[in-house]
Amino acid sequence: MKFEIVARDPHSRARAGLLHTPHGTIETPAFIGVATQGTIKGVTVEQLEATGLQMLIANTYHLYLRPGDELVREAGGLHRFMGWNGPLMTDSGGFQVFSLGAAFGKNLTKVAHEDIEQAKDERRPSVYDPDILTQHGRLAVIDEEGVTFTSHLDGSLHRFTPERSIEIQHNLGADIIVAFDECTAATADWQYQKEAMERTHRWAERSLKAHRRNIEANRAQALFGVVQGGRFEDLRRESAHVLSSMNFDGFCIGGSYVKEDLDTAVGWVCEELPEDKPRHLLGIGEPEDLVNGIEKGVDLFDCVQPTRLARTGTVYGPKGMKMNLLNEQFRRDFSPIDTDCGCPICAGVEGKGGYSRAYLAHLFHAREMLGATLASVHNLYYLVNLVTVERMRIRNNSKHESSPTPNT
RNA sequence: GCGUCGGUGGCGGAGUGGUCAAUCGCACUUGGCUGUAAACCAAGCGCCUUCGGGCUACGGGGGUUCGAAUCCCUCCCGGCGCA
Numbered sequence: 001m002k003f004e005i006v007a008r009d010p011h012s013r014a015r016a017g018l019l020h021t022p023h024g025t026i027e028t029p030a031f032i033g034v035a036t037q038g039t040i041k042g043v044t045v046e047q048l049e050a051t052g053l054q055m056l057i058a059n060t061y062h063l064y065l066r067p068g069d070e071l072v073r074e075a076g077g078l079h080r081f082m083g084w085n086g087p088l089m090t091d092s093g094g095f096q097v098f099s100l101g102a103a104f105g106k107n108l109t110k111v112a113h114e115d116i117e118q119a120k121d122e123r124r125p126s127v128y129d130p131d132i133l134t135q136h137g138r139l140a141v142i143d144e145e146g147v148t149f150t151s152h153l154d155g156s157l158h159r160f161t162p163e164r165s166i167e168i169q170h171n172l173g174a175d176i177i178v179a180f181d182e183c184t185a186a187t188a189d190w191q192y193q194k195e196a197m198e199r200t201h202r203w204a205e206r207s208l209k210a211h212r213r214n215i216e217a218n219r220a221q222a223l224f225g226v227v228q229g230g231r232f233e234d235l236r237r238e239s240a241h242v243l244s245s246m247n248f249d250g251f252c253i254g255g256s257y258v259k260e261d262l263d264t265a266v267g268w269v270c271e272e273l274p275e276d277k278p279r280h281l282l283g284i285g286e287p288e289d290l291v292n293g294i295e296k297g298v299d300l301f302d303c304v305q306p307t308r309l310a311r312t313g314t315v316y317g318p319k320g321m322k323m324n325l326l327n328e329q330f331r332r333d334f335s336p337i338d339t340d341c342g343c344p345i346c347a348g349v350e351g352k353g354g355y356s357r358a359y360l361a362h363l364f365h366a367r368e369m370l371g372a373t374l375a376s377v378h379n380l381y382y383l384v385n386l387v388t389v390e391r392m393r394i395r396n397n398s399k400h401e402s403s404p405t406p407n408t
Numbered sequence: 409g410c411g412u413c414g415g416u417g418g419c420g421g422a423g424u425g426g427u428c429a430a431u432c433g434c435a436c437u438u439g440g441c442u443g444u445a446a447a448c449c450a451a452g453c454g455c456c457u458u459c460g461g462g463c464u465a466c467g468g469g470g471g472u473u474c475g476a477a478u479c480c481c482u483c484c485c486g487g488c489g490c491a
Contacts, residue, residue, distance in 0.1 A: 032443095034443075034444070036443095036444050037444085041444080041446095041447070042447070057443075059443080059444080062444080091443050092443090094443075095443045095444090096443095096444095096445090098443090099443095099444080099445070100445070104445080109440095109441070109442070110441095110442045110443075111441095111442045139445075151445095152445040153445085178443080181443095183443070226443090252443075253443095254443070255443095256442090256443095257442090259442095262442090280443090281443090282443035283442055283443035283444095284442055284443085285442040286442060289442070302443060303442050303443080304441090304442070304443080304444045304446085305441075305442045306442095307444085308441060308442085308444065308446065308447095308448085309441065309442095310447090311446080311447045311448080312440090312441070312446085312447070312448060312449090313447095314440095314441080324438085324439085326437095326438095327437085327438080328436090328437070328438095364447095365435095365436095367447075369447065371447085372447045373447095376447095
């Protein structure tokens with residue numbers, strides 16, 4: 001995998017680049033679609049192409065449980081299995097350490113509010129002990145070696161270590177894979193964040209080692225390490241610094257956040273990471289977050305937000321304002337979601353008119369699955385386009401600053 | 409006409425003397441959703457409120473009772489059966 005920076009914004013740390021993968025080149029900054037179970041829920045590959053998405057990210061934990069990574073390998077790898085020929089990455093299962101662990105059963109989310117219930121992460125035993133799961137009322141428990149999961153599908157017991165996550169990801173065969181890490185709660189204290197971060201660093205080394213061992217025989221090409229450290233500047237910088245010294249092909253910025261911390265944390269990390277490698281801000285998000293992240297120097301984003309919102313009836317309207325199409329006011333609103341939007345849902349395809357808010361509202365009220373599909377296509381298009389505009393802006397600004405690097 | 413069963417909130421449908429403004433669905437209204445335990449979750453849903461409470465309600469009317477959606481009488485309406 002090769003990464004080249006083609007333009008830099010003179011007014012910020014933003015940069016535009018090209019990320020070459022065996023399945024094509026990604027123009028960065030880019031928004032990546034989340035295809036957890038090997039699909040962006042409710043959207044076909046053909047429809048995805050119409051959104052302009054350049055890359056998708058699938059999930060190790062989900063695909064390992066079902067249909068099984070061996071089966072995917074048998075199918076010829078995830079690309080072939082899901083019919084997506086473009087660039088593909090897989091997440092390591094690190095996020096499930098959080099969502100099935102510290103966050104389980106609480107009202108904890110990736111980007112939380114300041115007043116959330118504290119997610120207490122008591123010190124864990126240092127050895128693998130399956131019994132602790134039941135004692136803690138969660139589906140994932142961490143120890144030094146790895147994480148013990150109770151399947152959310154059937155309650156069966158599973159074990160992930162960095163080595164295992166990498167092995168599974170190699171079986172899945174994405175272009176970019178991610179080191180196994182621990183996503184911590186936004187409000188975890190300094191002591192715990194440090195402990196978790198250092199463990200994540202040890203896991204990063206092990207992931208790297210496992211990756212190197214298998215890389216020749218497998219399809220997976222590039223490995224990204226994950227920066228942690230929570231809301232603490234010293235830890236974030238340290239994490240970025242330590243990981244930079246390892247031989248990763250790129251870096252993810254992980255963790256969960258209190259909204260106000262997001263921007264600062266991303267800023268600290270990007271200042272420490274090497275300039276010549278791509279940075280992926282995991283699981284973020286909202287339009288303003290993308291703009292802020294790009295300004296800080298982030299190259300890649302992925303987020304479930306556009307599709308999850310879409311499935312539940314919320315779309316990005318004019319100027320990115322969120323609209324809940326189930327609200328009464330849209331029942332007789334026969335205009336498109338956004339008159340200025342060029343997506344197939346709003347603008348239609350090849351001269352055929354698009355869909356109206358009222359029609360979408362009807363689909364959602366009637367619980368017709370097409371509603372989720374149409375709204376997902378629109379929301380994805382919106383975010384992809386937003387990032388594309390930013391990318392163009394960086395390239396154009398850069399040109400005026402007499403950058404010799406030509407555009408592609 | 410006689411007999412019989414039944415009439416409860418927008419709808420379906422519980423409740424059959426007090427703990428009932430009334431279980432539960434659905435519909436409706438509004439929130440929330442950021443590396444997907446998520447086509448999901450939460451709250452509200454008679455009227456008024458200074459949020460303590462107050463008022464009007466279970467087909468209509470009249471009784472019994474300290475107290476009735478629940479018991480009795482009567483009227484109206486509907487289903488079924490017999491003429």
